[in-house]
Amino acid sequence: MSQELFNAGLAIRKEVLGAEYVEKSLGAADDFNRDFQNIVTEYCWGASWGRNGALSRRDRSLLNLVMLGALNRSEEFKLHLKGALTNGCTRAEIRDTLIHLAIYAGIPAGVEAFRLARQVFAELDATA
Numbered sequence: 001m002s003q004e005l006f007n008a009g010l011a012i013r014k015e016v017l018g019a020e021y022v023e024k025s026l027g028a029a030d031d032f033n034r035d036f037q038n039i040v041t042e043y044c045w046g047a048s049w050g051r052n053g054a055l056s057r058r059d060r061s062l063l064n065l066v067m068l069g070a071l072n073r074s075e076e077f078k079l080h081l082k083g084a085l086t087n088g089c090t091r092a093e094i095r096d097t098l099i100h101l102a103i104y105a106g107i108p109a110g111v112e113a114f115r116l117a118r119q120v121f122a123e124l125d126a127t128a
Contacts, residue, residue, distance in 0.1 A: 001042055009046025016049070016057065016083040057087040062097045069098065069113035070105035077113065081120045091121065 014022045029037045049060060061084035068077040084094060094117060102110020 001038060002046070005046030005050065006038065006042040007046075008050040009041040009044070012049045013041055013045040016045075016061075016086055017079060018082075018086075021079075058084075058089055061087045061089055062093065065094065065097055065113070066101045066105070069101045069116075070109050072109065072112060074112070074116055077116050078120050081117055082124075085124070 010022070026037055026041075049057070055063075061080060064080045065077065065084060068080055081094065089097075098110060098113045098117060101113055
């Protein structure tokens with residue numbers, strides 16, 4: 001494991017998903033899934049999200065919504081929708097992204113993505 005990538009990934013993961021969520025995930029890790037949590041932090045968040053490439057965090061968030069929606073990964077979709085808002089994506093941009101998802105991944109995937117997005121927005125609006 002690259003400690004540098006892990007540390008960078010940990011910082012980005014906390015910024016996008018919230019420190020409380022990340023600390024809870026890492027704190028709940030046990031002998032069975034601890035290595036996996038470390039890989040997610042290093043590989044996904046450090047090596048991919050931490051790249052100094054051409055994609056911004058906003059871009060990465062919108063891409064994640066399309067991929068997770070197309071793959072029907074509802075819990076990760078909701079988590080990353082909140083992250084997209086944290087990264088500055090607007091509801092209008094998210095709506096257009098989900099319309100694009102529906103066209104290319106299928107209407108059922110779009111229906112589910114819109115349903116999940118409305119749940120997240122309702123939760124956020126209730127606590128605002």
